Amino acid sequence: MKIISYNVNGIRSASTKNFFGWLQATDADMVCLQEVKALPSQIPDILSLIEQLGYHHYWFPAEKKGYSGVAILTRIKPNHVEYGCGEEWIDKEGRILRADFNDFSLMSLYMPSGSSGDERQVKKYEFMRFFDTYIAELRKECPNLIISGDYNICHTAIDIHNPKSNANSSGFLPEEREWMELFLNNGFIDTFRHFNKDPHHYTWWSFRANSRAKNLGWRIDYHLATQPLLNKLKKVTILPDAVHSDHCPVLLELNP
Template sequence: MKFISWNVNGLRAIVKKGFVETFNELDADFFGIQETKLQAGQIDLDLPGYYQYWNYAERKGYSGTALFTKHKPLNVIYGINAPDFDHEGRTITLEYPDFYVLTCYTPNSGSGLKRLDFRMGWEEAFLAFIQSLDAKKPIIFCGDLNVAHAEIDLKNPKSNHHNAGFTDDEREKMTALLGTGYTDTFRYFNPEATGRYSWWSYRFHARDNNAGWRIDYFITSNRLQDQLKDAKILDQVMGSDHCPVELDVDGLTV
């Protein structure tokens, strides 16, 4: 079973750059997107064979997630059951007989770390939410988690040490999350791979120079490890400042 995640940085813009063609070529069972930047009714996306689920931010042109799937879920959950954080359209969760799948767009701490406190609150609420799911059945979650976990996960760790996405606070939250029973699937298959990134700034020819960050993930409950088949970064796919990431899993019941 094939899972794809992609921060599209504005769905209406990327549709003009071949998004639907790429979507069809990737032919995923589940396709999670982040940063849709739109409201209900602002796009009519024709994806035959897929159920579409959308979560919009209250603020126009901001944040937002979507999850497209070939498999009708038992249940759909929008948000993380936390009123302080559920107004920005950041998560969608689908329930299936023996697992959950979730797309997530983690808040960015912002320039000058203006939203770091908000981000830390989000991290606590998000972990509590996924733990409540994981207590019932294993979880697969994907998305732009807005953190490079280790120095190996970005080109310039020293100069970015105290910048959003690579602060000690953010990295420690990722370490804590993984320590509660979750697997960073790309590192599971590629524990020491360098130069593998999923986001590049639009400035300074960063993508041409591969001066990037790995901030897009597939994270799974540890007990799914035996079913994991591969995890990939599709860095040849263009259209956004992020590229898609992929996870392949066997033995799931839909």
């Protein structure tokens, strides 16, 4: 089984760059999208393309048009789809969507960024505190859980191209990295690092200074899986050659 997580930075923009031709070639079973920046009613042609590729699709957009929003595309129809998390401000921003299947649950997550200023950094910390409690409760109901998405956090120094100069940057702040460490230690697997311990693997690059060509990036997109799924993990691959966004997709393969 192939599961892709991809912050597309606007599904309409990505679709003009042969996103759906690329998606068809991947033959993915499930796709978690973040930052779709569209209401389903705005993209009937895109929904038709998705259906032609054999996917059921579920959308949880932000109330604000052209902002945030998550989606799940899946060739296997879920038993249940949970829209949002019950926290009003988070749900207004369209940040959490979950699909439950027979063997596991899959969540598409778009964590807030704090890079636009102090106010949003405070909201990011608020989200992190809420998410800890929310996931702890959810795991009682869904012990086999994969949380795929854009966490907007680099966990360790090898996850960012220049850890010294970015020591005070949102996304690599000590408090954020500590949160990620504790979250993983509470029973999650960073599936990419489970298979690959090497540096210089990134999932996001600034549009500035030719950063992508120079591979001056950040690894902020993850598939985190709960420990009971350890034996199901087969392979995780970052796909930097997919250029529909300032992010790139991450592919998780599970054993049957």
